[in-house]
Amino acid sequence: MATNLSEAFSRSPFLLSLRQSLYSLPVRPExxxxxxxxxxxxxxHVTNTDKVVQVLPASAIAGLSDENVLALFSTGFFGGFIFGFERFILRIGGYNILPSRYTGFERPSDAVTIWNKSDIPTTHLLPNGSNLFGSFTMLDKYIATNPSEQDASYVDYGFGSDESIFAGCHRFQITRLPTQSGAESQVQMELLHFRCNPQKNKPSIAEYIERFHYVYAKALFANGIQYVITR
Incomplete structure (x- = not known):
């Protein structure tokens, strides 16, 4: 029994993602x-970047559109257990320390505000301008009509403010990779990230916790993958 539990635990999508995902610094120039x-x-201003990437067999997301995948990943990222403590702090007022707003961004009339993880949709993405927990704003989304390596789908969540000394953005992206002869189709999931100091042209305060950021980014990514795989 103990062996079976151990095997099941070692095969969990969360732990597998932690082991299989790759962390690096450069992000896509686009x-x-x-x-x-x-x-x-x-x-x-000067930015710092990083990304977490994992390639999955297409069978892992069989029957899901790109938007379905990005919605599930968003739910896992913001609604999973890794984000739980941050979510709690934001909900009790922590968002007031670093609210999400941008002087050049006009919030559309259909945008919504989410305070409970159960309200994050798993089948579709929120409207642009929607806010999560006071500190994350959906700035843009793109769903490819004919998904391919050259036409990937993504959603962008900004955090912080261009009027503060810390801001950045997370991009969740899915790319349908070309099929190799005799091999199963694959998809690539990415968490792209940049951060900056919008007020002064110098690195942001987050550079002092670089090691923590690496661990946290990998864990948040794994939570997103977990929700996609176990939908």
């Missing part, structure tokens, strides 16, 4: 030329 980047960092 992310740093996006409208989200311009909202968060309008003065083009």
């Amino acid at each position: 992310f740093l030329a996006s409208s989200s980047f311009k909202f968060v960092n309008p003065r083009s």
Whole structure:
């Protein structure tokens, strides 16, 4: 019995993702030329970047559209147990320390505000401008009509403010990779991230906790993958 439990635990999507995902510093150049980047960092100050990537067999997301996958990943990222403590702090007023707002971004009329993880949709993405827990704003989303390696789907969540000394953005992206002869189709999931000091052209305060950020990013990513795989 103990052996069976151990095997089941070792095969959990969360732990498998922690082992199989790859962390590196460069991000896709188009992310740093996006409208989200311009909202968060309008003065083009120095940025720090990183990403977490994992390749999955297409069978792992069988029957799901790109939007379904990004919605599930968003739910796992913001509604999973790893984000739990941060979610609690934000809900009791922590968002007042670093609210999410951008002077160049006009919030659409259909945007919503989410305070409970159960309200994060798992089948579709929220409208642009929607806010999660006071500190994250959906700045942009794109769903490819014919998903491919050249046409990937993504959603951007900005945090912080261009009027503060700390801000940044998370991009969740899914790329349908080309099928190799005789091999199963694959998809690539990515968590792309940049952070900056919008007020002064110098690194953000987050650089003092670089090691913690690495561990936290990997764990949040794994929670997102877990929700996609165990839908």
